[in-house]
Amino acid sequence: xxxxxxxxxxxxxxxxDSTDAGGGGEDANEAELAQFSALLxxxxxxxxxxxxxxxxxxxxxxxxxxxxxxxxxxLGYTRAQLLGRKRFxxxxxxxxxxxxxxxxxPLLAMQGQVSGIxxxxxxxxxxxxPVLVTSQVKTGSDGQPMLIRTTVVDAxxxxxxxxxxxxxRRHAEQVGAQAEQARAEAEHARQAAEIxxxxxxxxMAILQSSLLPPELPRVPGMEAAAYYHTASADQLGGDFYDxxxxxxGQWGFFLGDVCGKGPQAAxxxxxxxxxxxxxxxxxxxxxxxxxxxxxxxxxxYSGADPRYCTAIAGTLSPHGGTLRVxxxxxxxxxxxxxxxxxxxxxxxxxxxxxxxxxxxxxFTTATxxxxxxxxxxxxxxxxxxxxxxxxxxxxxxxxxxxAQTLAPAGAQQTISVLTGLLESFGNGLxxxxxxxxxxxxxxxxxxxxx
Amino acid sequence: xxxxxxxxxxxxxPLDGPVVMLAHGFGCDQNMWRLVVPxxxxxxxxxxxxxxxxxRSDPSAWDAQRYASLDGYAADVLDICADLDLSEVxxxxxxxxxxVGVLAAARRPDRFGKLVMVAPSPRYIDDxxxxxxxxxxxxxxxxxxxxxxxxxxxxxxxxxxxxMGNPERPELGEELTNSFCATDPDMAAVxxxxxxxxxxxxxxxxxxxxxxxxxxxxxxxxxxxVGAYVHAAIPGSRLITLNATGHCPQLSAxxxxxxxxxxxxxxx
Numbered sequence: 001x002x003x004x005x006x007x008x009x010x011x012x013x014x015x016x017d018s019t020d021a022g023g024g025g026e027d028a029n030e031a032e033l034a035q036f037s038a039l040l041x042x043x044x045x046x047x048x049x050x051x052x053x054x055x056x057x058x059x060x061x062x063x064x065x066x067x068x069x070x071x072x073x074x075l076g077y078t079r080a081q082l083l084g085r086k087r088f089x090x091x092x093x094x095x096x097x098x099x100x101x102x103x104x105x106p107l108l109a110m111q112g113q114v115s116g117i118x119x120x121x122x123x124x125x126x127x128x129x130p131v132l133v134t135s136q137v138k139t140g141s142d143g144q145p146m147l148i149r150t151t152v153v154d155a156x157x158x159x160x161x162x163x164x165x166x167x168x169r170r171h172a173e174q175v176g177a178q179a180e181q182a183r184a185e186a187e188h189a190r191q192a193a194e195i196x197x198x199x200x201x202x203x204m205a206i207l208q209s210s211l212l213p214p215e216l217p218r219v220p221g222m223e224a225a226a227y228y229h230t231a232s233a234d235q236l237g238g239d240f241y242d243x244x245x246x247x248x249g250q251w252g253f254f255l256g257d258v259c260g261k262g263p264q265a266a267x268x269x270x271x272x273x274x275x276x277x278x279x280x281x282x283x284x285x286x287x288x289x290x291x292x293x294x295x296x297x298x299x300x301y302s303g304a305d306p307r308y309c310t311a312i313a314g315t316l317s318p319h320g321g322t323l324r325v326x327x328x329x330x331x332x333x334x335x336x337x338x339x340x341x342x343x344x345x346x347x348x349x350x351x352x353x354x355x356x357x358x359x360x361x362x363f364t365t366a367t368x369x370x371x372x373x374x375x376x377x378x379x380x381x382x383x384x385x386x387x388x389x390x391x392x393x394x395x396x397x398x399x400x401x402x403a404q405t406l407a408p409a410g411a412q413q414t415i416s417v418l419t420g421l422l423e424s425f426g427n428g429l430x431x432x433x434x435x436x437x438x439x440x441x442x443x444x445x446x447x448x449x450x
Numbered sequence: 451x452x453x454x455x456x457x458x459x460x461x462x463x464p465l466d467g468p469v470v471m472l473a474h475g476f477g478c479d480q481n482m483w484r485l486v487v488p489x490x491x492x493x494x495x496x497x498x499x500x501x502x503x504x505x506r507s508d509p510s511a512w513d514a515q516r517y518a519s520l521d522g523y524a525a526d527v528l529d530i531c532a533d534l535d536l537s538e539v540x541x542x543x544x545x546x547x548x549x550v551g552v553l554a555a556a557r558r559p560d561r562f563g564k565l566v567m568v569a570p571s572p573r574y575i576d577d578x579x580x581x582x583x584x585x586x587x588x589x590x591x592x593x594x595x596x597x598x599x600x601x602x603x604x605x606x607x608x609x610x611x612x613x614m615g616n617p618e619r620p621e622l623g624e625e626l627t628n629s630f631c632a633t634d635p636d637m638a639a640v641x642x643x644x645x646x647x648x649x650x651x652x653x654x655x656x657x658x659x660x661x662x663x664x665x666x667x668x669x670x671x672x673x674x675x676v677g678a679y680v681h682a683a684i685p686g687s688r689l690i691t692l693n694a695t696g697h698c699p700q701l702s703a704x705x706x707x708x709x710x711x712x713x714x715x716x717x718x
Contacts, residue, residue, distance in 0.1 A: 062695060062696070098670075105701075118597070
């Protein structure tokens with residue numbers, strides 16, 4: 001790279017090398033040096049013309065005033081075509097001209113020197129020669145700029161290498177952009193899924209509420225309260241309950257649990273609820289109602305996809321300040337009675353079969369009387385099978401003991417205390433749970449009471 | 451953020467003098483004006499700045515979308531005018547900045563008193579259908595963008611110490627990598643595209659302030675026919691052809707350029 005040597009030159013380099021190598025025989029070295037100098041002195045013009053790089057001198061307006069043979073040969077013009085006729089910028093590609101005018105020339109004017117700029121020369125035959133260009137302004141003794149000296153180095157290899165680097169960089173940028181795009185798409189999909197999920201939950205909540213009475217009816221001389229716990233907002237539960245008038249002061253009620261979860265269970269729940277209500281309207285008899293439901297489920301879902309539920313259904317009849325209760329159970333946990341005197345007891349309905357599983361089942365009935373201060377609680381096994389904080393499942397025994405400490409309690413109070421109990425289970429409550437409490441208030445304050 | 455620091459605004463000359471605002475074009479920064487500033491600062495309040503993406507502007511203010519149109523650069527000019535509360539500004543725009551000045555004056559005529567368009571071009575690419583010769587083809591512009599890329603590798607390392615004039619202190623070059631004419635290549639590419647792919651011919655008619663068109667006798671980027679086009683499109687404008695070569699008369703012919711600006715700016 002002789003051309004890039006500015007101060008000194010090859011002459012000096014050789015001299016320095018000789019001196020370094022010198023031990024003895026300095027005279028011999030000096031003679032050798034003189035010989036070299038003479039040789040090089042003779043060929044200064046030759047060095048300029050045939051240097052391994054291009055030399056070019058232009059006037060300040062860019063017109064070419066002097067050019068060496070090497071560069072003339074590279075360009076394929078005759079010297080006469082160039083001298084005084086072309087400007088340096090004329091040798092560049094159009095893009096190079098723009099770069100020259102916007103970067104190269106301004107910097108040269110401001111700094112007096114620009115070095116190592118990558119440009120492409122356009123040869124006479126239209127071919128392009130990648131070069132590295134260094135220019136320097138030569139000033140006169142008065143400090144005024146006189147001419148521009150330019151060195152042009154063949155940079156084909158270097159440019160090819162740099163192009164590879166640029167290609168690699170662009171590729172890396174492209175890959176990076178693709179990765180970023182993929183990430184953005186994933187994020188977009190995640191957001192869409194989240195929106196979809198929220199929409200689904202909303203649909204579920206609406207569907208779920210359609211399976212339950214919007215609110216319990218006001219019943220004269222009776223206090224009623226209910227609570228429904230949904231274990232998962234992503235799953236429709238299968239628990240159900242209802243309370244409705246049967247005419248002549250009588251009331252019907254039921255509470256149950258369809259096996260399974262999800263849309264299919266919800267369909268059964270809907271069928272179950274409306275079948276029971278219709279059956280009760282036909283005959284105010286809990287056993288007959290469960291029989292009708294059994295027939296409906298058994299006919300519809302027997303075979304490969306049997307569907308069944310547990311349910312407890314009953315009637316309430318006011319009778320001189322008391323409420324007479326008849327219940328029938330199809331495989332459902334027994335009702336719990338909280339007496340006005342502080343006692344608590346189950347109302348046993350043993351041996352009842354699951355509803356829908358057999359063609360001709362037998363359902364167990366039981367009767368009791370709710371005196372003022374008495375409350376009857378119906379519940380699903382979500383309550384009695386919840387995992388407690390200590391580990392073991394909550395059980396009917398636990399519930400019985402709990403009721404003993406709670407009684408006497410009205411329906412509303414019973415539900416609110418049990419709601420607190422359910423909340424205390426936290427994640428241990430892994431199933432849907434329905435609670436329905438029906439009570440004979442201790443003191444009749446309801447103006448509608450008889 | 452205030453435009454004063456964002457755009458590296460520097461002010462010189464008498465505080466109560468008429469305002470001359472010098473706007474650089476694509477390729478460098480406010481240093482482009484260094485040879486004419488002393489002459490102007492004798493009687494004018496001279497406002498210099500770097501567009502965001504150039505020189506010592508704040509790189510964190512870069513917004514590829516904003517600066518993908520000349521309106522973004524015009525917004526820089528108007529932000530500076532607002533921060534300095536300038537009016538009756540003589541706006542001197544070099545190259546693409548001449549059109550930036552046209553856009554800024556159209557949006558806020560109350561800020562500007564006169565326009566000086568140095569080597570302007572409202573469209574660089576030829577439009578044969580309209581009989582317009584801008585001097586370049588779309589392929590030429592692509593070639594320029596390639597040139598910018600090619601010089602990305604060697605640019606800062608090779609140029610900076612030289613520019614600083616302290617080759618023996620390479621650490622100064624480090625500092626310069628981010629300052630003098632060596633812009634971030636991505637930002638430069640955006641500015642190049644915005645500049646050379648713009649077509650502002652339709653905006654020339656909006657100019658209502660006294661306008662001076664300063665062109666060079668030999669200019670590849672803004673050839674004579676383009677200067678004539680701009681002159682013809684702005685009613686009442688003056689055209690001066692400087693006996694200068696290249697696209698930057700403020701560097702190649704600073705005395706003539708400075709004198710023309712002073713004479714025009716001072717005229718009643």
